[in-house]
Amino acid sequence: MRRAVSRSVIVGVVVVLVLAILGVSLLTGWFGRGVETTTTPTTAPVTTQTTVTAESPRTPVSAKDVLKVAIGIDLDTVDPHGQTTTVVYNVVRHIYETLLWYDEKGNVIPWLAERWEVSPDGLTYTLYLRKGVRFHDGSELDAYAVKANVDRWVDPTVRVPARAQLGPVKGAEVVDKYTVKIMLKEPFAPFLRALASYLLIASPKVIEKYGNKTITEPVGTGPYKFVSWEKGKKVVLEANEDYWGSKPLIKRIEWVIIPDASTRTAALLAGDVDFAYNLPPTELDRVKGDARFQVLTPVSNRVIFIAMLPKGPLADPRVRQALNYAVDKSAIIQNILFGLGVELKAPIPDHFFGFYPMKPYSYDLDKARKLLAEAGYPQGFKVVLLHPTGRYLQDKQVAEAVQAYLSRIGVQVELKTMDWPSFVAEITKPLDQKTYDMVLLGWGPGVADAHFTLHGQFHSGQAPPKGLAAAHYSNPTVDRLLEEAMREVDEGKRRELYRQATEIIWNDAPWIFLYTQAWFYAGAKSLKGLMVYVDGEQIFFHKAYFS
C-alpha cells in the first residue's frame, strides 16, 4: 500500500514537472524576449556630439531610471492620426508632438511652431516652425513634414476618427522650408485649440512608408522614443537624448496595462508601479490616507448627464426641470463618486472656453412636484433610463441613485443596460426607433472649448442618426448662436454667443445636468515634476524625476 502510494506520487511528480518545465520554459522564452509586434525605427538616430545641453546645472537628477505607470487599457493604435482614447493619446503624446500646445492655465502656446498668423477671414493659418527639431529617425521637422501630416489627415482613405474635430481643413501648403500654411474650407474658431489637441506630427519617412495603412512604427519628435509594445502587457519608451527641449530626466517609462481597477490600486500599494491612472473612487480614502502616495484628482473634459428625449411627458420643459430639481447631485457626488466630480453649472465643464455659470437646479422636491403638477403629471409617469455599465465612473450606481431619487416624485424609472457597442448602436438610432426615454451619457471632447460640447450635443444638425446629440434637442436660436460662435474669430464675441446659447439650453433643460467627472491618479510621493494640464486629461512625465 505504502509503496503503491509512493509510486503513484512519483509518477505524479514526474508528470507535473514535465508540465511545469514546459510552461516555465515557454514563459521564460517569451518573457525574456518580449513579443515586439512593432519594431523600433530602423534608421539609427543621428547623435550629434556637439548638441549643447541647454539645461542649467541645477537640473534635478532622477534617483531612479525607470518609471512604471499603470494604465487601464491596452493601446489600440500608435498611429498618430488614428487616436481615439484619452489615455492612449497621453501615452503616444510622449512620442509625438503637436504644432501648438497649452500652458498650465490652458492657454495656447507655441510648440513645434514658434509662432503663427491667422488671416483676417479666418481661413488661412500660417505657422512658422521651430528650427533644428529632428524626428527620432533623424529626419528634420520642416514644412514638408507638416504638409505630409496634414495631407494624411485629410486623406479620406486613411482611418482618422477625429477628422471632423480638427475642423474643416482643406489642405496645407509649403511656403518655405520652415513655414507652412494650413487652409480651412470655412472659418473655424477653435482651430488653434484643435490643432494643439489633435494633430500629432509623425516622421515623413514613416508616413511615406505606411501611406494610408495603419502606422505601427511610432516616430515623432517628442521627449521619449518608442521601444516596444507588448500587446496587452506594456509599452516601453526611452528618453530621447536629442530632444530639442529640456532633456527628459527619467531614462525609461514603462506603461503597464492593468485592466482591473482594483488590481491597479493593489499594484500601486504593493509598489509594483510608481504611478497609476484612473483608480476606483472607492479607494480614494485608502490611497489618500497612505503617506507613501500623492493623489491627483484633476477635473476632466467629460460631462456626465442624462439626456431626455423630447417625447411623452419629457417633451415638456417643466417636466425636465422638475427632474433636474429632483436629483440631489451633490449627494451623488459625495457618496457615490467620493467627491470625484464637480456639479455642472452649465452644460460644459468650468474650465472650458465659453463657460458661463448658471443658477443651479438645487435639490428641491417641493419645487419638482409643483412643476410636475403644473405640467399635468402630479402622479408622475413611467420612463426607461438607458445606461452603460463600467464605462464611466460608477455609472451603474449613479443610474440606480437617479432611479431612486426620481421615484420620490412619482417618476418610475426602469433601468436598462447594454454592452457598449449595443449601447452606441441604440443611441445612434433615429428618435422614433429609440426604445428608451432617457440615457445616461458622458461627453468628453479632446479640446476644452464650448464648441465641441455644445455644437456636438445641442445643434439640431447633430441629432442621431447623423450625429450623437443625445437629447435630439432642436432650437433654431441655439443652432444659429452655435453656428455663429463657430465662425467668430473674436474671442469676446464668441464668449457672449456661448453665454446666450448656454442660458437657453439651461432653462430648456434637455438634460438632467449632473457633473463633470474628475480623474483619480495616484503615484509615489517621491515622483516629482509631473505636469498635469488644466483639463486633467493629460499628464506629462517629460520633466518628472524621482527624488
Added chain:
Amino acid sequence: MTLLHKVREARRRRIREQWEVFKSNKLAYIGLYILVIMAVISVIGPYIAPRDPYEFDLSKARLPPSLEHPLGADELGRDILSRILVGARYTFGLSVLSVIAGASIGTLLGLISGYRGGLWDTVIQRVNDILLAFPTILLAIALVAFLGQGVHSLVIAIAVSSMPVYVRLVRASVLQVVTEDYVVAAKMLGLSEWSIMVKHILPNVMAPVLVQLSYHMGLAILIASALGFLGLGVPPPSPEWGAMIGSGRVYLFRSPHIVVFPGLVISITIIAFNMVGDGLRESLDPKVRALVRRL
C-alpha cells in the same frame, strides 16, 4: 397482483431505498435542508424582508452591520439583509430554471440521438459538438445584445451552454440501455417509440442527469456572477446575489460587508447543491444501492 403492480411496487421500493441511502448521508441531508430553506425564502422573501430592498438613502451608504441593518447597508444605503432575502428568488430561480431548461432539452435530444441513431444521431451530435466548442461568454454577449440585459438572457445563456453535457450523458446511457431485455421486450410488444423512450428508457437514464443537474445548479450561480463581473449580469437594481457581489466588488477592501454577505450566501447555496449532488450520486448509483440492499 398483476405484473404492472409488481413493476410499480419494485419502483416504489427502489425509490424508498434510494431515499434511505440519501438520508444516511448526513451532509447530503443538510444540503437538502439548506436548499429547501432557500426555496422557501425565494418564495416568501419579500414578505419577511425587514425593509424595502430598493429603499435607498445615500446618508446611510456603506454603513457597517448594526441593529438597524443586521448585515449593513450597501453602496446606496440599501439594507443588505433585505436585498439578500428578496434576491433569493432571482438567484435561486435563475439557477434552477436555467439548468432544468438546459437539462430537459438536452435529455430529449440525447434520447432521440441515442435511440433513433442514424441521421438524427449524426446531426444532433455535430450540432452538439459545435455548441460544446462555443465559449459561454460569446453566447452571453450575443444573447444580451439581442434580448437585452436581464434574467431571461442569463437563463437562456446558461441553459444553452449546459445543454450539450446532457445530450452526451443521456445518449451514452441510452446506448447502454437499448439492448437491455426490458427495452427489447417493449419493442416486441409493439409499443410506440415515444412510449418506449419515455416510459422505459428515460427512467433508466435519469440518475446521471439528476446528479449532473444538482452540480450544474450550483455552477449556474457562479456563471451568473462571472457574467456580472463582465457587466453582462442581471441589471440593477435587482438584488440578484451575483449582481450584488459584482457591483459591490470595488468595495471589497473598503467596506467588505457589501461583498462578503452576498458572497457567503452564494457559497452556501453552491455548497448545498454540491452536497445534494454527492448524496444523489451515492443513492442513485445501483452499485452502492446493491451494497446496501445486500446487507
Added chain:
Amino acid sequence: MNDILVVEDLRVYYELPQGVVKAVDGVSFNVREGEIFGIAGESGSGKSTLALAITGLLRPPAKLVSGRILFKGVDLTKFSEREWRSIRGKRISMIFQDPTTYLNPVYTAGFQVAEVFEAHRGGVISSFLKDVVEIFRRVKIADPERRVASYPHQLSGGMKQRVLISMAIAEKPDLIIADEPTSALDVTIQAEIVDLLNELRRSLRSSIIFITHDLALLTEIADRIMVMYAGKVVEIADRESIVSEPKHPYTRGLMESVKYDRKARLKAIKGSIPSLIDPPKGCRFHPRCPLAMDECRIYEPKRVVDAKGGVVYCHLYKGE
C-alpha cells in the same frame, strides 16, 4: 480424512450508520480434504461474506469481530496482509459469481491469469503466457492460444467463467471457494462448469467450498452441505441426510420446494429474510417457521450433533 479448514464461532459485522449488521454471526464448520463442501442459503444469509472472510478480503465497513479460521491448523485471522498475500491465489483461491464484472475489461484474459503466477513466482507476465495456455486447455477453453490474447468483452459468459476458474486453479491450491460460480450462466453451461469443477477437484485433489442459493444443485454435487439462514448456521449434514431426512424446518422447506419445482427455489417458504440489523430474538427463523414454539421466540437454539456427525440448530432436537 483430515480437516483442511476449521471455522470456529466466526462473527463478521458491518458497521453502518444505520446500525450494526450481523452478517455472519457465530458460524462454525469444518471442510475436509478433497471434499466438495456446499453452503446453501438465500441472498442475505451471509454466505458471500463468509467466503470473503475466509480469503481475508473483507473490506470496511465489514469487520471480523471474533472467531478463528484454521487453515491446515494455522489461524488465518492472525495473519498480516503480507502473509495473506502468500496464500491467496496459491493455497486458497476464489471463483466469483459474475464473470463479467470480476474480470478487468482493460486487460487480456491471458494477462489476468498470468498475474497469479507473477504474484507467487515473480518474473514478467509474458513469461507465463505458455503456462496460461496450458491451464486454458485444462479448463477446456477452445483455441486457447488465441484466447490468451482476447479481452473479456470478446469472450462468452461461459468462457469468462472458465477464465476465472483458470485463475483459481493456476497454482493448484488446496482450497477453492466457488461463490455462486454458475448462477450467472445458462443452464447448459452451468452443467458444464459443474462437471469441470468436479473433474478438477479429482485431478488437483483440492477441496472446494461451493456456495449457492440452489440447494438442488448442491444435492447433486456436494459431499456435505451446510445451510445458512440470516447469518447463522441452520444445519450441516452429508448429502444423503439432507436429501432423505432434512432436520431443520428451514432445510425441509427448501427440500420441499426443490422437489416440486427446481425453479421455484427458496421462494416456497412464506415471508422473507429478516433485517440483520435487528434480527428476531431467539431462533431467527421462527417468524417463518411452521413449527415455531414459545421457546423459539426467546432462546437461541443450541448446537445439536447427531450420530452421523450432522449438526442442527433447532429447539425441536434438544432432547436427543
Added chain:
Amino acid sequence: MASSLSTYLFFRFLQAIVTFFGAMILFFLIVRLLPGDPARLLAGPEASEEDVAKIREALGLNKPIYEQLISYLTSIMRGDLGISIKYGTPVLNEILARLPYTIALALVAEAIAVAIAIPLGVLAALKPRSILAYAASLLGILGTSLPVFWVGLMLIFIFAVELKVLPSSGAESPKHIVLPALTLAFFLTGNLTRMTRAAVLEALSSNHVLTALAKGLPFSKVLLRHVLRVSLIPILTIISLQLGALLGGAIITETIFAWPGIGSLLVDSLFIRDYVLAQGIIMFIVGVFILLNLVTDIAYALVDPRVREVLWRVR
C-alpha cells in the same frame, strides 16, 4: 487493427472539419448580427457620420453579409485570418502575441492542479475517513463555491500588498505567473480532486479489484493496474476539459492579474465588435477544443479495449 485505426481517424477528422466549419459559420453569423457598429466604435462617439461611413466602407462592412461570409471562409482556407478592425494589424499577429501567455498559464495552472488533486484524490479514496479525505472534500467545496475574482483579489492583497513577496499583476517574469496560476489551480483542483476521488472509489469498488486481490497480487500492483488505470478515463476527460477551457482563456483571472492572454482579448474584441479579431480567436478556441476531443478519444481507446473496438467500428 491498423487499417481500422486509420479509417477511424479519417472519419474523426472529417467530423472535426464539419464541426469546425459549422462552428465558424454559426459564429460568423452571430457576431455579425450583434447590434453595434465597429466603425462607429472605432471612430468614437464624437466622430461625424461621414467619417464613420468611410471607415465602414474601408472595412468592407457595407457589403451584404453572405458576401462577407464567403470571402471570410475563402480567406481562412488560405490561412489568412484578416486584419483586426481595432488594431489595424494582422489578426494572426495579435493572437500569436497573446498565445504564449495563455498556454503558459494553462499549463502551469493545470500542472499545479494535477500535482495536488490526483494524489489527494487517490488518498482520499483509499482512506475515506482520514484527514486527507476531509482536506480533499474541503478543497473540492471551496474550489467550486467561491467567486474567482474574490480569490484573485485576496491573493493579490495577501501576497503582493501585505507580504510583498510576489508581484501583484503583469507578466514580466516567471514569478508573475504564480498568483494567477494559483487562482486558477484553486478552482481546477477542487473539481479534479473530487473527480479523481470518485473515479478511484468507483474503480476500487468494482469486482475485478476483488479478483485481483484474491490472486494474491500486492496492493500496489492492484492499485496501479486495476484501479488507477481504469479510473484514468474519467480523470483524463476532466483534465482535457479543463485544459480546453483554460486555453479558451481564463477571462476573469486574466483581467484581474493583467495577464495578456487570449480570453480577455476575446472579450475586448467582442465588446468593440472587432469581428475579425473575435473570429480569429474563436477559430483558435474551437480548433483547440476539437483537437483535445480527438486526443482524448484516442487516449480512451488506448486505455480501454472496449472503447477501442466501439470507436473503431462506428462511422
